Each structure stands twice: as C-alpha cells, then as structure tokens.
Amino acid sequence: MSNALKLAIDIGHNAPYDGGAIGIKSEDSLNLDVGTKLIGKCSAAGIEVINCAPNNVQSLFDSLNKRVGIANDSKADFFISIHHNAFPGANGTEILCIPGGGGEEVSKIILPEIIKLGFTNRGVKARHDLYVLNETNMSAILIECAFCDSEIDMRSYDAEKMASSIFNGICKAFNIPNNMGHIPESNKTIDEGIYHVVRKGDNLWVLSKQYNTTVKNLIALNSINDPNLIYIGQRIRVR
Template structure:
C-alpha cells in the first residue's frame, strides 16, 4: 500500500473553527503535532499537502477548504490531526469510514501511539465527519489524546506524538526513509484553493514569498488564482 502524496490536515486553527480548550489548547496541540508530522513525512520523501486553511468565512468553509485541498491535489491518503475533550476521558482513538483501506491503516497507526503510554480507545466509525465523508481518498481523523485529561497532558510531548504517528505511517505504507531522496531533490507543486495567499503557501512549505515568486515567474505577489499550480521547491 505505497503512497507518494499525503494530505495532512491540522485540525481547527482558523476563525469560525476553533478547537477545544482544556488543560491545553487543542489548537496549539494540533498545530505542534501536525507541523512536526509534516516535516517528518517530507524528510522521508513524501509530497505532503498541508490542508489547513489560512482563513475561513464559516465552519463549513473551513472544512470544505480542507477537503478541496486534498481532492484538488489528488492526494493518496488524508490524515486529520485532533485532540479530544470529554471530562473523565483519556487515551487515543482514530475515526474513519469503516470497512475500507482507512480502517486498516488506522489499526496500524494507533498501536504506535499507544506505545507512548496512552490508552488505546480503538478505531471508531466517523461516518458523520465532514472531512472523512467528502475526501475522494481514504481518510482518518486521529484524536491523539484528551486535552482536558491530567492523565494525558502530564508530560505530553508533541514531538514524540508526531514521531509515533510517523512510524505508523511508515509501517502502513511501507516507507523506508533511507530509500527516499530528500524533499529538496524533488520538484513539488501545490494547487491553489480558496483563501490561499503566497504568504500562507510559503509558511506551509517552509519557504519564502520571494522564492515562490522567482520559481513561478509570478509578476504580482498579491495575485494568485484558484486552481493555479505553484512550484514550492
């Protein structure tokens, strides 16, 4: 089950779509784990589409932008990073549409997270979740831990969480990082979706506006259009 292009959605983190707040902020945790996971996957040679919107006009717009970013870039698989909240709850779980490829992948990734000491709450049905039912590719939503749980938040480490998810990805998709060239040796393109700016694209791919302008012969840095393909390295 090898892939070359992975869509990663850092949950919430945009106006009209804020995360839960417990001992830690879900927005903050999602961002820390998600950005570290993206870095690790790109270093392993995967093309990663960061599906997190830079702005949104409504909750629907936020969710739809994430789906469209994955779909328009023909991603092979979709992962959304979240943290749970429920008084008294603790542990990790993964939601998916049951019975398909996503469920199998989830059952490989979740045990890697549990090795960190988090209770394995199982792979659960997420048929009603917008990002799972509207992506063209198989998709999972990872609830890494409970942001209001002292059990989970005590010594919580975003780096080790991202590493555990990454290990699961490598196992699930037969990725050997040593066999892949670095992202800098590949030519990757991003397809512009609603709400994108060169600034947001540059931030997502760890580059600068000036480099994007130069690589793509862009005459006006303030003018990009939906569907436009932007070379990001």
C-alpha cells in the same frame, strides 16, 4: 509516474470560526505542534505532503470544505486529520474512520504506534458523520491523539513523540523506509516485497503492466477475492 506517496495532512481547527477545544492545553496549539512536526518528518522521508490548512475562512463549514477541497484538488492518496479530544474524565487515543476500506486498515497500523507511548487505547472507531471523512475522495482518518483536558494525557505530553509515533505508523502502513528513529520491531520480520499504494485510475491490469507481472500473480500475492475491488490507499504487493 512517480511512486511517491502523496499525503494530505490536515491540522485540525486553527482557523477563524473553527477553534479547537480548550482544556489544560488548547487543542489548537497541540494540533499545530503535532501536525507541523509530522509534516516535517513526512517531507524529510520523501513523502509528498499536502498541507490542508485553509486561508480566508468565512465560517466553520467553509473551514472544513476548504480543507477537503485542497486534499481533493491535490489528488492525494490518503488524508490524515490531526485533532485532540476533550471530555470530562476521559483520556486516551482513538482514530476515527469510515470502516471497511483503506482508512480502517491504516488506522489499525498507526494506533498501536501511539499506544506504545502509554496512552489508553480507545480503539479505531467507525464514524459516518464527519465532513472531512465523508467528502474526501481518498481514504481518510481523523486521529484524536489525546484528551487536551485530561491530566493523565497532558501530564507529560510530548508533541515530538506523538508526531514520531504517527510517522512510524505511516511508514509501516505505506512501506516507506523509516530512517528517522528506531526501526519498529515488527518491521524487521517483514519480507522484502515491493508494494504499491493504489491511487485513482489504478486497476490490477494497469499495475501488472507497470510492474512487469501478471494479474494472476497480483491476485495470488495479495489474496485478493474480487479482482474488481481494489481501493485507493490500499497497499498492494507487486513483487
């Protein structure tokens, strides 16, 4: 079994019946620019990327449903949807997820990386009404990178920097060696543990066999309260 992370990347909108917001720049072109660059960086780092862009879309629902279908069929470990917001007078970055699982955990690691670029931190926000978050089998997040109708956000917007920041966050969250740019400051003090990203069918007993350790060790290394409750996308230290 390969231990490579399998990551579903959904470039928001960019389909018939499913156009993005129009601001100072168009959301479609921003999503496509950031998403394409992000896919390139992740692929170069050895991450198995599933591009969720749908074909032959017949309706808005069809567009969303096909993205989710591609992610679920691929049995990806994690799902990231790339969007840009629009609302008069607003600016900044937020990440949307269903709280209490891997999505929230990873959002809290990626968001600060984007905020380093100077965007206003609008926080990690709980959402229970988004189709791509609700219907994906794996932990999922939706990144609202910036407001495409905000002069503040669009003034010197750089899709390359945005993609790099998201990529840096992914590397931190899933313990992937980051050779694309600077090593994030806080990574320098991380110990030399070995980590496993939980996928469907994993449990602590299976992981203990796979990494030649014991369930007791895994519980202790990860301060796990309930050994029956590990979730897909969770990063477990195995050594």
